[in-house]
Amino acid sequence: MRAPLGKELLYSGVLCAGIGPLLYYFIQKGLSRTEYYQMALEQLHSHTKALEALGSPLTVHRLPMLSQDHSVDINSAQLKIPVSGPKAKGHLYTRSSRGAPFQRWHLQEVILKLQDGQQIPVFRRSEAEK
Known part of the structure; x- marks a missing residue:
């Protein structure tokens, strides 16, 4: 015997609502x-x-x-990571790449951009390292 359509919709909704956050x-x-x-x-x-x-x-x-602001594929990755401390909030902008799939990733650049507009270069890969 089949459950009424209303119950099926209810169960489906509960299932979807639980799967999304998971x-x-x-x-x-x-x-x-x-x-x-x-x-x-x-x-x-x-x-x-x-x-x-x-701040700490x-x-x-x-x-x-x-x-x-996020872009990840097989050979490159760009992220905008939200960070904060007691003194300021901002985003960590990162760029990474690798020569081929299954090789190690290499950071290209990391910049901290604070909400007040200040930019702090955290890391930049030099041409000699590439």
């Missing part, structure tokens, strides 16, 4: 574990001027999933 969580977790994301945050954590501008403790926020 999927968002796993995408966030996956991105935060990528090599290019981790390398950018390591650069931020080791940059004295950037840390002084933000530093908070790294979730990436907005629908942002046009």
Whole structure:
């Protein structure tokens, strides 16, 4: 015997409402574990001027999933990572690349842009390294 259409719609709605946040969580977790994301945050954590501008403790926020500031493909990645501290808020703009699939990622550039307009270059790969 088949359930009434109303119940099927209700169950489908509950299922979709539960899957959406779960999927968002796993995408966030996956991105935060990528090599290019981790390398950018390591650069931020080791940059004295950037840390002084933000203050301590530093908070790294979730990436907005629908942002046009993110671009990741097989050989390049660009992210805009929201960060904040007690003194300031801003975004960490990162660019990374790799020569071919399954090779290591290399940071190209990391820039901290604060809400007040200040820009702090955190990392830039030199031409000699490329």
